[in-house]
Amino acid sequence: MANSVLSCKQLSWHVNNKRIVSEINFVLNKGETVGIVGPNGAGKTTLLKCLSSQIKNIDGHVFLHGHNMQFMPAKSIAKHISVVSQQESPAFNLTVQDIVQMGLIPHKGLFERDTEHDRIKISRALAQVELTNKNQQLFSTLSGGEQQRCLIARAIVQSADILIMDEPTNHLDIYYQHQILQLVKKLNLTLLITIHDLNLAAQYCDRLLIMKDGELLADNSTSKVLSKSLLKETFGLDCHIDENPFTNKPRITFKGGSHVQID
């Protein structure tokens, strides 16, 4: 497991005696892009929170670069894992620059000030996500795609080697969905992403985990996971799988229609 950067062993989490995530085992290898797919309420976001130490009272173990994460200080974890969540709505009018600057926090001691190197790092990150000319704009006035790019710039400044993203393409139009995923792929990080759109998952992920009812149903290469039977078991829908003519990756078309029941 020399390549393993993040792994979990028998990871479970329950709230009010209800298991939200149940006995998950998997390994995230260096440089991989791994997608987590599954229906709503499958426990995808909770799993990400357990893996990024946002949820601490877990059963089982999470290992970051071979170290048990439960015994690691929050700051050390933040040096290795950055998180871009679905949507942020700051209470005050923070600018893009304010937010990107927050990426420095795990690397700064209590008495350390920003250096010229930090300022260069921030402006490079802003350039990478093409927000240089919007650095003084209020975060709340940015479009959904720009907000995601701003948070990605913060993750770049954070300089972690693992980037965890929770449904980064939600609420974005098709252009921005591809833009965001292409952008993070270019960063050469290890990526763990929850994603609803299976075609996007097929196009950008090397490996997929399928979750349902808090359990891991499958963990395999994208082409193996995206099978008719597994998708039927996961989503309860029939589908047709062929090849995307542009990418040669699997393309999934769900049947939907009249047999979809309204509970």
Place this chain on the structure above:
Amino acid sequence: MSRLTNQAALPLLLALVAFSIISASGFGITELDHQQVWQCMVGECSKSIYQTILFEVRLPRVLLGFLAGFGLAIAGVLMQNVTRNPLADPYLFGIVSGAGLGATLATLLPESVQFISMPIAAFIGALAAVSLVLMVVMNNNWRQVSHLLLAGVAVSFLLSSMTSFILYMGDAFSANRVIFWLMGSLTRADDKTLLVIAPVIIVSLLTSLVLARQLDALLLSDESASTLGVNVPRLRVIILIICAASTAVIVSFCGGIGFVGLMIPHIARTLFGITTARLLIASGLLGGCFLVWVDVAARTILTGQEIPIGVITSAMGSVFFLALMRKM
């Protein structure tokens, strides 16, 4: 409104502070005017009595006003940032009610010890109020900011009702004194008061500045802060203790001066930016100047009579609060 840059903001604020302190020292019932104040400050006092009035009466009072305003404003910044609620104010945590109860209980002690026992009892009451709020929310979803604020309001009502009961049952003279004290006043100003308040405010400011980066992380969300390596619950407890200590020490000497912690951070945020370090310094300096001038107004609006300072700040603050709520 565009925000001022660092280079422009600090000299401007420091100039305002210097102007406010020197100028406010020129207001009073004796004939010591602004020109004579300036002469005394540069060591050329025309009469020795002027020196006594300036350095033993007026300047301590102006400085106490400045320190109280500074402390209340930074406590406001901290409360608003830590709860991510622009309407948060140290007074919402029951600090004044706690101090009021402490002061009221002190009136039950022999009169000879009341001068010293009242501020001490107020201080203990204020800390007890915050401890009670923290105890209520500690085991119960304490990450939720709304719980924290609601617990503060409930504790505030509880302690106020106890105060009212004691005042109702007690003698009228003591009740009047407590009520006047609760309205806020800088009449206790002297060297000793400054020597107690100044270190608390300075330590609060320095500790908050050291934690400023972590406080910035909280501005987005608790989750976001924790992924940036911030221990959110621990940070929140530290900040609440700082707020409690600085507000309690101010309240115990100056009584209830409401809404400074609510208004000033808002104005400073618009003018100087949002990140914690800038906001702390700007709000502190602005809050200090604000209270210095409110005290001047309190002393000069009615001839021969002083209006309690808390009456003015509460009147201004409540209008500000309503305007803010309308805008939200």
